[in-house]
Structures are given as structure tokens and as C-alpha cells.
Amino acid sequence: MAKLKWGMIGGGEGSQIGPAHRLGALADGMFEFAAGALDHRPDAGRKYAQRLGIAADRAYGDWQEMLAGEKDREDRIDLVTIATPNSTHFEITKAFLEAGFNVLCEKPMTMTVEEGEEIVRVAEASGTICAVNYCYSAYPMVRQARAMVRAGDIGKVRLVVTNFSHGHHGDATDADNPRVRWRYDPAMAGVSGQFADCGIHALHMACFISDDEVKSLSADMASTISSRELEDDAMVNFRTEGGAVGRLWTSSVAIGRQHGFDIQVFGETGGLRWASEQPNQLIYTPVGGRTQIIEKGEGGLHDEAQRLSRVAIAHPEGFPLAVANIYCDLADAILGKVRDGLPTPSDGVRSIAAVHAAVASSKADGAWTDARPPMFR
Numbered sequence: 001m002a003k004l005k006w007g008m009i010g011g012g013e014g015s016q017i018g019p020a021h022r023l024g025a026l027a028d029g030m031f032e033f034a035a036g037a038l039d040h041r042p043d044a045g046r047k048y049a050q051r052l053g054i055a056a057d058r059a060y061g062d063w064q065e066m067l068a069g070e071k072d073r074e075d076r077i078d079l080v081t082i083a084t085p086n087s088t089h090f091e092i093t094k095a096f097l098e099a100g101f102n103v104l105c106e107k108p109m110t111m112t113v114e115e116g117e118e119i120v121r122v123a124e125a126s127g128t129i130c131a132v133n134y135c136y137s138a139y140p141m142v143r144q145a146r147a148m149v150r151a152g153d154i155g156k157v158r159l160v161v162t163n164f165s166h167g168h169h170g171d172a173t174d175a176d177n178p179r180v181r182w183r184y185d186p187a188m189a190g191v192s193g194q195f196a197d198c199g200i201h202a203l204h205m206a207c208f209i210s211d212d213e214v215k216s217l218s219a220d221m222a223s224t225i226s227s228r229e230l231e232d233d234a235m236v237n238f239r240t241e242g243g244a245v246g247r248l249w250t251s252s253v254a255i256g257r258q259h260g261f262d263i264q265v266f267g268e269t270g271g272l273r274w275a276s277e278q279p280n281q282l283i284y285t286p287v288g289g290r291t292q293i294i295e296k297g298e299g300g301l302h303d304e305a306q307r308l309s310r311v312a313i314a315h316p317e318g319f320p321l322a323v324a325n326i327y328c329d330l331a332d333a334i335l336g337k338v339r340d341g342l343p344t345p346s347d348g349v350r351s352i353a354a355v356h357a358a359v360a361s362s363k364a365d366g367a368w369t370d371a372r373p374p375m376f377r
């Protein structure tokens with residue numbers, strides 16, 4: 001079977017997420033890297049794309065040139081990844097969807113709720129596949145956790161506790177470093193810093209595993225480094241549509257925590273725990289029973305987890321292969337197989353609505369605030 005053709009915008013040399021997309025997209029031989037506009041500097045982007053093996057006529061200087069160059073080709077790309085800074089996601093995603101391309105957009109999908117709702121509508125109207133890169137949800141043991149919740153292994157979910165807290169922006173003497181500073185500058189980052197950057201991964205994960213949606217929230221956001229306009233720490237309490245209680249802490253000043261993304265889901269008859277720094281194990285405790293470690297690759301996993309496990313039990317799989325799982329599901333979806341679990345534009349707009357609700361709540365001393373986008377109220 002011919003490979004699907006894949007292109008990327010952003011993710012240029014030295015970028016944080018570009019390598020994970022390249023490793024992920026190419027891991028299973030489903031896609032070939034056919035086109036790119038990889039850098040905000042046109043020449044640097046063209047040169048880097050060619051060094052990565054893209055033909056000169058498909059190594060574009062910017063996304064508009066890429067859209068114009070690809071749209072009428074017979075062998076046009078089957079999927080484009082948008083891995084540029086946040087404020088550009090909306091216009092690039094919308095333009096490619098309107099031209100009939102399938103899109104994988106980095107999170108956060110948009111900066112505003114209105115833009116997010118627009119992407120949901122455009123994706124629906126275009127009949128294309130649009131996904132948002134909540135890649136942590138594609139770890140095999142996260143899929144196992146969700147399948148266990150769906151199978152009733154922990155009963156009705158009562159409580160979700162999740163953290164995404166690291167300490168990499170905790171050095172006040174480094175706060176003016178341009179790679180750090182923009183994240184706390186509203187002109188570049190929008191209304192929220194740390195919650196929009198990392199907190200939404202945790203919020204998406206809480207909903208993904210518990211198969212539920214956030215309804216309302218109460219937030220306390222703080223800029224612990226006082227020169228920062230946007231928050232570098234947030235505590236968000238939430239309630240779900242299904243009646244569960246949620247507690248979420250996200251921070252970038254938690255010195256000593258490296259990645260710091262973990263989640264616990266407590267139900268009426270059991271509890272589950274997963275941490276991104278030990279992604280191959282899922283901890284399960286049935287009520288009144290012993291705590292068990294469920295390992296990626298062992299027998300008896302749910303199909304969802306088994307099909308996304310690549311190497312034998314106890315052989316570590318990590319972040320790029322979780323991203324690869326998103327690409328596997330996208331390839332299957334493009335080839336007509338329905339794949340449950342791909343993060344959708346609805347997930348994207350729900351996240352950005354929660355971000356705006358959290359900012360409003362924090363400004364109102366933690367007042368409980370509707371966290372749903374108007375289209376889902």
C-alpha cells in the first residue's frame with residue numbers, strides 16, 4: 001500500500017515539539033514526510049525541510065505558500081500537522097480545513113472560545129478529519145485506564161485528582177529569557193500562562209479517562225514571580241457533567257518536579273493511578289483489595305491498550321510513541337476505520353472555554369463559573 005503523505009507547519013530546527021511529530025508520524029511506516037513550512041524564517045524552513053528529505057518544490061517558505069502549492073496537486077498531502085506557536089493555530093487550521101485537508105493541530109487549538117467553536121463548525125462542514133494533539137491520552141496505559149472505567153472496574157467515578165507541575169520556569173533570574181518570557185506575556189500567550197500550556201493536558205486527561213466533561217470550575221491563579229503578568233501556578237477545582245469532583249494543580253515553579261504529570265481516578269469500587277514519568281504502569285486498587293500494577297504489554301489488557309503497545313512487556317515506550325499512536329489512529333481514520341479516542345475539535349474548544357472560565361473565576365476570587373463553551377451548554 002502506498003504511504004499516506006504528511007506535511008508539517010512549524011516544528012522547525014531546535015523546536016520543542018517538532019522532533020516528536022517527526023518520530024511519531026514516521027514510526028509505523030504509514031506516512032511519508034512530503035511537505036513542510038517548518039520555520040517562521042522562510043529560508044531556514046526551506047533548507048531544514050530539504051535536509052530532512054523533502055523535495056525542493058515542497059519545502060515551502062510559509063504556510064500560505066504551502067497551501068497554494070499543495071491544494072491542486074494530485075499527490076497532495078493527506079494530513080497536515082500545525083506545530084506553530086499558539087496564536088497562529090486558528091487561522092492555519094481553518095484555512096487548511098476549508099481547503100479539504102485533514103489536520104492535526106497542536107494544543108491549545110485556538111486562543112478564544114469563539115475561534116474554537118468556529119473550528120468545530122468548519123471541521124464538521126468540511127467533512128475532514130481534525131484532531132488536537134492531546135498526545136498523553138494515547139499512551140497505552142491511559143487507554144487501558146479509560147477502558148477499565150468504561151468496563152465498570154472502579155464503578156462510578158467520584159473524584160479525579162491530577163497535577164501537571166514542573167519547575168523549569170522557577171528561576172527568577174531566568175524569567176527574562178525570551179524562550180520563557182513569552183509564555184507569561186498576554187500579547188503572545190493569550191489570557192493564561194501555565195494553565196493554557198500544561199493544565200489543559202491534565203484537564204483533558206481527567207475527562208478522557210473518566211469519560212466525562214467539565215461543567216463548572218473555581219480557580220486560583222497566581223504569578224509567583226511578580227514580573228509575570230500571566231499565572232505560573234494555578235489550582236483549579238472542577239465539577240463534571242457526570243457529577244464527579246475534580247482537583248487540578250498546575251505549576252511551572254515547582255522546582256524539583258521534572259515533568260510532573262500524574263492522575264488519580266477514584267470510583268465507588270476502586271481507584272486508578274497513572275504518571276507520565278512511569279507511563280508503562282497503571283496502578284489499580286479494587287475496594288478492599290490489594291493494589292496491583294498493570295504493565296503495558298502483559299496479557300489480558302483491553303484491546304485499546306494492546307493494539308497501541310509496540311514492544312514487549314518491560315521494554316519502555318515513551319512520549320514519541322504516544323504521539324505515534326495519535327498518528328496511527330489518524331492514518332486509520334483517513335483510511336476509513338473509525339477510531340475512538342482521537343482528541344477532537346470539541347475537546348479543543350472545551351479546553352479553551354475552561355481556560356477562559358478559570359481566568360474569569362480567579363479574577364472573581366474563585367467564583368464557580370460555567371466552564372463549557374456556549375455550543376455545549
Ligand SMILES: NC(=O)c1ccc[n+]([C@@H]2O[C@H](COP(=O)([O-])OP(=O)(O)OC[C@H]3O[C@@H](n4cnc5c(N)ncnc54)[C@H](O)[C@@H]3O)[C@@H](O)[C@H]2O)c1
Pocket residue numbers: 009010011012013014015016017018037038039040041062063083084085086088106107108133134135197
Ligand atoms: N502536545 C504536547 O505535548 C506539546 C508539547 C510541546 C509543545 N506543544 C505545542 O506545540 C506548539 C509549538 O511549541 P514548541 O514548544 O515546539 O515551540 P517552539 O518555539 O520550540 O517552536 C516553534 C516552531 O514553529 C516555527 N514557526 C513559528 N511561527 C511559524 C509560522 N508562522 N510558520 C511556520 N513555522 C513557524 C518556529 O520557527 C519554530 O521552529 C505550541 O502550540 C505548543 O503549545 C505541545
